[in-house]
Amino acid sequence: MFDWIFRPRNLLGSGIIPSASINPLPTMNTTLQIFHTQNNLIMQNSTHQIMAQIYRDISDSSTPGLMLNAIDTLQKNPSLVQFISTSGKPPNNTSSLAGLLSPSIQSGILIHFYEAAAVIEKTRIWLECIQRGEETTLINELAQGAMSKATLETREYLSRTRYSEVASSCGWMMLSILATSGAFREATKLLDQTQWQAVGECIKANFRSIEVFAKVRGLRWDILLPPGLCSGSVGHIPVDHPHHWTVPLIGPARRLQYQGQLQINIDRCIYNPNAFGILGRPRNWPLQWPYPRDPTLRNFDDLCSVCCTTICACHEKPMAQPLVEITEYPHKGNGVRALERIANNAVLGEYIGEILPVHANVQDEVYGMSIFDSRRVAQVGMISSAIKGNWTRYINHSCEPNSVFETVIVGQHRKTLVKSIREIDIFEEITIDYGPFYFDSQKLCCCGSLRCRYATPERVEASRKWAERMYHARQAGR
Incomplete structure (x- = not known):
């Protein structure tokens, strides 16, 4: 046997x-x-x-x-x-x-x-x-x-x-x-x-x-x-992809949605050339690039992060995904919680979604991530995981994060990976620093860190009231 x-x-x-x-x-x-x-x-x-x-x-x-x-x-x-x-x-x-x-x-x-x-x-x-x-x-x-x-x-x-x-x-x-x-x-x-x-x-x-x-x-x-x-x-909870559901603070599990649409898990980024072609070439598009073109493709002189050559056939292998769950945190909304101990310097996953042009009529301030050319001169696209993406889109900000975004080149494509910068214990929230450009006067930092860079008394009080309004509104809608 x-x-x-x-x-x-x-x-x-x-x-x-x-x-x-x-x-x-x-x-x-x-x-x-x-x-x-x-x-x-x-x-x-x-x-x-x-x-x-x-x-x-x-x-x-x-x-x-x-x-x-x-x-x-x-x-x-x-x-x-x-x-x-x-x-x-x-x-x-x-x-x-x-x-x-x-x-x-x-x-x-x-x-x-x-x-x-x-x-x-x-x-x-x-x-x-x-x-x-x-x-x-x-x-x-x-x-x-x-x-x-x-x-x-x-x-x-x-x-x-x-x-x-x-x-x-x-x-x-x-x-x-x-x-x-x-x-x-x-x-x-x-x-x-x-x-x-x-x-x-x-x-x-x-x-x-x-x-x-x-x-x-x-x-x-x-x-x-x-x-x-x-x-x-x-x-009742149907058999489904584990990252389609969130564990709430109270009540039964909820299917994850964004603006009324069910969010869907995908395994790799989706590039649709038609989305780029119908809008025309933007002014900041690199001159040496044809249009339309997948903005995640590397330049001819970029070195592969795996083999350190400019011409190669490297491709990513399926990652051993850590056990994580989407769960609700007070004053934050949905976040990601580790269900096993994660080692320092471990690759947790890739940030993926739909690849869209910069000037597309899409406002994704929650799940959007900018794509720059390899020299970081111009923004050439964005990854929108509002509807299609994976669990990495739910990672919350912290001013004392335990993970970082890291851009690497594997074969012909540039990828944005999530990587731990210290050991993460089971039941600990996985967090990333969104950076100073994310928090303007309208955005509120709810990380709760003692070293929070954006936690002025006025912003903390506004954050608390905003979170309470959102919580009560959601309860009333159930």
């Missing part, structure tokens, strides 16, 4: 739980010392690592996640295809490989969700035994024939009790979602009470985030629940 597809990432040896702190045959006292620490910062870091792995597990447990993991693993290990193919040779194209994987994936999904369903069944039986006062009898029956009765008693008692806590405080739906995470299942057995309490509080604080994250990715948490158990859902 292909357990390489669905095996949860073990907390032991992953840096989340130090393996040296685990006794091979722990007793009640030693088991509860796994996360013993006197430093609250270390405890918070451990909690954040576990939460990041829970989000990653949920993503991997969705059907698209399982398919991507399976394809990636088989491409790296062609010999594994022999188990499901008589030829012993993997196909050359991804679509054929996906079709070949179907029987393996179907059986693997059953095994993976069987482990998750066992969590629900254990919890249901445990709660029934508590009601009848028979939990001690159940543990004794489970311990028969075990190598270490103390080990099994401790871990079974801890896991079942903690599953019941989640079901009682967050609902069966949330327990069903979390049950698909191997990191969550192990945490219920291995964490001491202080650390478990920190993880539990973090789960409660991110209840809506976890629900939206799972539902929009198509996680089949619902098939784990037997009839009659209340799901506790806050509303």
Whole structure:
């Protein structure tokens, strides 16, 4: 069986739980010392690592996640295809490989969700035994024939009790979602009470985030629940692109819109020469350029950022996108929140949208980004992500940002990348400095930084009143 597809990432040896702190045959006292620490910062870091792995597990447990993991693993290990193919040779194209994987994936999904369903069944039986006062009898029956009765008693008692806590405080739906995470299942057995309490509080604080994250990715948490158990859902969320939805401060998730139009996620910039041709050549257009021309094309003497030559066939590879979500921030509106720790100097994504001429009849002061020629002499176009773009368009400004825009040349095109300038922790907002030209007398900085460059008392008060009006107006329109 292909357990390489669905095996949860073990907390032991992953840096989340130090393996040296685990006794091979722990007793009640030693088991509860796994996360013993006197430093609250270390405890918070451990909690954040576990939460990041829970989000990653949920993503991997969705059907698209399982398919991507399976394809990636088989491409790296062609010999594994022999188990499901008589030829012993993997196909050359991804679509054929996906079709070949179907029987393996179907059986693997059953095994993976069987482990998750066992969590629900254990919890249901445990709660029934508590009601009848028979939990001690159940543990004794489970311990028969075990190598270490103390080990099994401790871990079974801890896991079942903690599953019941989640079901009682967050609902069966949330327990069903979390049950698909191997990191969550192990945490219920291995964490001491202080650390478990920190993880539990973090789960409660991110209840809506976890629900939206799972539902929009198509996680089949619902098939784990037997009839009659209340799901506790806050509303229906269709399977969709994750960055089409925002997690609000209150109420159900909302589909992202701009001026009444649904915003759409795209993977690369869209250039339409007709949009340039009908308006005529602008006066500041570089003389050496033909018209119309894609303004993101590099000059003949520009060096590629990858190979440092002027003539090359370099092209960008698909980026490993970090786990992020669009969420609502007080006084700011929508912003981007990291759902995993992001390293310093990491490329987070590319700012993309529709490429439009400078003199187009489009006023995109919210999502528009100017395109200059390589010598930054003249503005030759703009990237408008008002309707079509990706998650980078929702990054808010901060006077103390953790990311920057960086223009690079890859092959024949110039691209605007988002790059971290320090480590970004899970649940931290991803921010960028919009620059001094963005904030004129009409724009208000709501970053909240102690070093805010635009936070005069008058502007702060105006910002607060404006944010309150926008909030109440939106609530009234629901």
